[in-house]
Amino acid sequence: MKMPLLTNLLTPGLRALHFSGTRSASSGTLHIKDALNFWCGSRVDLKYVKSKSEPVCEPATGRVLCQLQACGAAEVDAAVKSASAAFTEWSRLAGMERARVMLEAARIIEKRREEIAELEVVNNGKSITEARLDVDSARQCIEYFAGQSTTLSGQHVQLSGGSFAYTRREPLGVCVGIGAWNYPFQIAAWKSAPAIACGNSMVFKPSPVTPVTAVLLAEIYSQAGAPEGLLNVVQGGEETGSLLCHHPSVAKVSFTGSVPTGKKIMEMASRGVKPVTLELGGKSPLIIFEDSDLENAIRGALMANFLSQGQVCSNGTRVFVQRSILPRFLEEVVRRTKAIQIGDPLLEETRMGALVSKPHLEKVMGYVKQAKKEGANVLCGGEPFTPTDPKLKDGYYMTPCVLDSCTDDMTCVKEEIFGPVMSVLSFDTEDEVLRRANDSPLGLAAGVFTKDVKRAHRVIENLQAGSCFINNYNITPVEVPFGGYKASGIGRENGQVTIEFYSQLKTVFVEMGDVDSLF
Ligand SMILES: NC(=O)c1ccc[n+]([C@@H]2O[C@H](COP(=O)([O-])OP(=O)(O)OC[C@H]3O[C@@H](n4cnc5c(N)ncnc54)[C@H](O)[C@@H]3O)[C@@H](O)[C@H]2O)c1
Numbered sequence: 001m002k003m004p005l006l007t008n009l010l011t012p013g014l015r016a017l018h019f020s021g022t023r024s025a026s027s028g029t030l031h032i033k034d035a036l037n038f039w040c041g042s043r044v045d046l047k048y049v050k051s052k053s054e055p056v057c058e059p060a061t062g063r064v065l066c067q068l069q070a071c072g073a074a075e076v077d078a079a080v081k082s083a084s085a086a087f088t089e090w091s092r093l094a095g096m097e098r099a100r101v102m103l104e105a106a107r108i109i110e111k112r113r114e115e116i117a118e119l120e121v122v123n124n125g126k127s128i129t130e131a132r133l134d135v136d137s138a139r140q141c142i143e144y145f146a147g148q149s150t151t152l153s154g155q156h157v158q159l160s161g162g163s164f165a166y167t168r169r170e171p172l173g174v175c176v177g178i179g180a181w182n183y184p185f186q187i188a189a190w191k192s193a194p195a196i197a198c199g200n201s202m203v204f205k206p207s208p209v210t211p212v213t214a215v216l217l218a219e220i221y222s223q224a225g226a227p228e229g230l231l232n233v234v235q236g237g238e239e240t241g242s243l244l245c246h247h248p249s250v251a252k253v254s255f256t257g258s259v260p261t262g263k264k265i266m267e268m269a270s271r272g273v274k275p276v277t278l279e280l281g282g283k284s285p286l287i288i289f290e291d292s293d294l295e296n297a298i299r300g301a302l303m304a305n306f307l308s309q310g311q312v313c314s315n316g317t318r319v320f321v322q323r324s325i326l327p328r329f330l331e332e333v334v335r336r337t338k339a340i341q342i343g344d345p346l347l348e349e350t351r352m353g354a355l356v357s358k359p360h361l362e363k364v365m366g367y368v369k370q371a372k373k374e375g376a377n378v379l380c381g382g383e384p385f386t387p388t389d390p391k392l393k394d395g396y397y398m399t400p401c402v403l404d405s406c407t408d409d410m411t412c413v414k415e416e417i418f419g420p421v422m423s424v425l426s427f428d429t430e431d432e433v434l435r436r437a438n439d440s441p442l443g444l445a446a447g448v449f450t451k452d453v454k455r456a457h458r459v460i461e462n463l464q465a466g467s468c469f470i471n472n473y474n475i476t477p478v479e480v481p482f483g484g485y486k487a488s489g490i491g492r493e494n495g496q497v498t499i500e501f502y503s504q505l506k507t508v509f510v511e512m513g514d515v516d517s518l519f
């Protein structure tokens, strides 16, 4: 029952790509010694003294995986200079030439799929099954924007007397990408692919919690024939990120992360009048009407809450269920939630791995405690979990949680928990649920399950969210735009429209007659 749910995220041609070989990595064995910063076409070891580097942990085991060497002003400047040099060369290529490099990068990613997915698991804690899907999404995004790069074009406008104007779609220059820790490789691809398709170069900063896989993407573009410096990776946290946002040679900042950080990014970028793309948090509603196909609605609710240990921006964590079907819904959701296999994320049978860090696990557990205090009923989960394998005993695991008897004023219903916690609310009428669903400063995603086609579209039309689903949830084909309304963000990722967020329009007026002067 579980695999078909996950394969729903794949296009049919890719369903054959499930892994059937032997694993090269095993939880608790990998030590990453290679440098994780990358500019001018190679990895850069900052030769840090140990006291200046920060340990990065493997979520599955809690042991140290590698050391983070954070970049300061000099390193950020070197990476931006590297990107500027690449921009000069790359932006002059024809779209077809850029596409060739991007398609070669996609081919390399497909070949190295298992290795990239394993490293993602070791650094992030998510299950290998999901990590493979993330790598596929990254590759598909690069393929999609390779296609888009060949279609960039302007407009020709006829004017009087044979004069005319035309528009050119031009790149912006050096773009900065700043990523969150929940989809490290995928975020690097979702940002770099549209950027480079338009002729820009990029400096990308991964989250300091998950620094391991973005550098692979930079290497892969290089191997695919990109100029040195097309994608550069600088490691670090807040300080490195703000150096990037303030850098005078940076033309745009594309950010994925929390709302408070997004506000700071926008403020910093505004000082240089730099455009931003902001992909921020959510507290999305999933509305299940009594006439829905209950089996699909239950599958949808699980996919809306428990992918990546619940650490997904678009998750539908406010599950509104029409009162008449609430008992049946809860019984089945709880049964399936209790059956979710938690454990070593590198094992094929695991469906839920470890949360990303100890502080984050504690934060999520704190939300469950608060929910109980405020009167929510814990139907299952919400407890720390220790797998039987002794090497996993210090990992960051918890049991997925379903909360019943939730009300709109509870903290678990108002705030983004970013963990495996589903809050279930009941409702009676369509008008009522719409009002309650929209009662949030956030508006990333929303979903509705119903067999009534008119109601489905009517409800979606009235929901204040950028990414909506009818009779499914958390599907993000790269051909369609993804992004939020309200405080959930600005701009979009994926789909044709994203070209507009990584390019600018130049208008050229051409006079065919004489200058008509008033002087
Ligand atoms: N909408 C989306 O597409 C999307 C996708 C994934 C995650 N998210 C959101 O991301 C959040 C979780 O990720 P997180 O905890 O890594 O978010 P975060 O905001 O703490 O950090 C995100 C990134 O910003 C950097 N950063 C922090 N302070 C900065 C500053 N002052 N200047 C520049 N950079 C700075 C961090 O180092 C990190 O790389 C959740 O809210 C989630 O909803 C959104």
Ligand SMILES: C[N+](C)(C)CCCC=O
Residues within 6 Å of the ligand: 182, 183, 307, 311, 312, 313, 314, 474, 475, 476
């Ligand atoms: C592919 N997902 C699962 C929809 C995740 C999108 C990125 C948000 O965190």
